Amino acid sequence: MTELLSKFDVTGRRESSVVRGIHYTTDEERQVYINDGYxxxxxxxxxxxxxxxxxxxxxxxxxxxxxxGKPVSAPPAPPVETTEEPTANVPETELAVMEGMVDMQGRIAALEAELAKLKGGK
Incomplete structure (x- = not known):
C-alpha cells in the first residue's frame, strides 16, 4: 500500500497531501515533509x-x-448574517429617464390607437 502524508491546519482541516513514489521516494525526502508538519x-x-x-x-x-487523530464531522457552517435589505441605488437622472420612457410608451400606444381609428379600424 502507498504511504500518504497529510498536513492539517489548527482546526483539523487538511491543507495538502503527498504520496510516496510521486512526491518523495527516499527516507530523506520523506523526512522533509515530516519536518514541515505532515x-x-x-x-x-x-x-x-x-x-x-x-x-x-x-x-x-x-x-x-x-x-x-481520526476524521470527525466538521462543525456546521456559521449562519450568514445580513445587515439590511439590498436597495437599488439608481441615480435621480437615470430614474427620470426611465420614468420618461414609460410615459412615452403610454403616449405611443395612445397615438397608435388614434391612428388605427383614423384608418377605419376600431
Whole structure:
C-alpha cells in the first residue's frame, strides 16, 4: 500500500497531501515533509478528508480530531448574517429617464390607437 502524508491546519482541516513514489521516494525526502508538519494517514482517512465518504453530519466535510487523530464531522457552517435589505441605488437622472420612457410608451400606444381609428379600424 502507498504511504500518504497529510498536513492539517489548527482546526483539523487538511491543507495538502503527498504520496510516496510521486512526491518523495527516499527516507530523506520523506523526512522533509515530516519536518514541515505532515503526518502519515491511512487511505480510508484520506477518503474522508477529500469528500469520498460524504459530507459529514453537518454537510461541511470532515476534519482531523486532535485527540484521536481520526476524521470527525466538521462543525456546521456559521449562519450568514445580513445587515439590511439590498436597495437599488439608481441615480435621480437615470430614474427620470426611465420614468420618461414609460410615459412615452403610454403616449405611443395612445397615438397608435388614434391612428388605427383614423384608418377605419376600431
Amino acid at each position: 503526518i502519515p494517514i491511512s487511505d480510508e482517512d484520506y477518503q474522508h478528508y477529500i469528500g469520498n465518504r460524504g459530507a459529514g453530519d453537518n454537510g461541511t466535510g470532515y476534519i482531523r480530531d486532535q485527540q484521536t
